[in-house]
């Protein structure tokens with residue numbers, strides 16, 4: 186039995202990552218595939234992250250927050266490896282690139298892309314990364330919830346950082362075309378699902 190595949194769906198807030206990873210899991214049949222969502226809010230570190238995201242009074246230095254998101258991925262790293270060794274397809278809803286883009290978007294001196302990437306070094310790289318983006322650069326607050334980071338201005342900066350991450354970091358090998366970008370603007374859930382499937386199927 187060969188090693189399974191690691192498929193990552195990344196993207197801006199509210200672009201349909203959870204909707205699409207759930208549909209993909211169904212399509213691949215839950216016997217052969219497993220879905221893991223980051224942050225995983227169920228682990229000890231994940232509970233802390235959940236507090237931080239949902240309670241804006243809960244103060245943590247930005248460097249510590251960054252390391253917690255990374256530690257949350259390391260908490261689950263072994264079980265991902267194990268699933269792949271069992272030949273399973275592992276679908277990820279957010280991963281390292283969210284970690285870098287959201288932290289770098291804060292514009293904290295010293296917390297540049299390189300600093301942000303460091304603690305995630307050594308985590309398994311996805312075989313395929315699908316990035317969900319949109320054209321919504323207007324001041325449309327519709328759809329955002331009440332969590333930290335869910336505001337128009339910050340999301341614009343996150344988008345800039347995602348673009349930087351994907352263009353600058355050598356961790357993405359453009360030659361092998363492991364990165365696929367899906368613009369979800371004005372597309373139905375089914376249209377996006379079909380586009381994603383066209384990349385996953387081969």
Ligand code: T5A
Pocket residue numbers: 196197198199200201202203204205223224238254255279280281283284285287288333334335369372373374375377
């Ligand atoms: N974060 C995360 C970091 O700062 N560092 C990190 O390392 C990581 C991993 C929580 C926050 O943590 C930050 C980033 C985030 O700010 P989260 O738990 O993934 O991350 O956030 P969620 O709130 O769960 O997810 P999002 O808000 O990003 O939404 P999704 O998953 O992109 O969108 P989804 O699928 O929930 O859909 C949203 C709504 O849109 C509809 C859906 O039905 C749903 O109602 N919808 C569509 N409607 C019309 N057309 C379409 N094509 C649609 N697709 C979905």
Ligand code: NA
Pocket residue numbers: 202203
């Ligand atoms: Na989500």
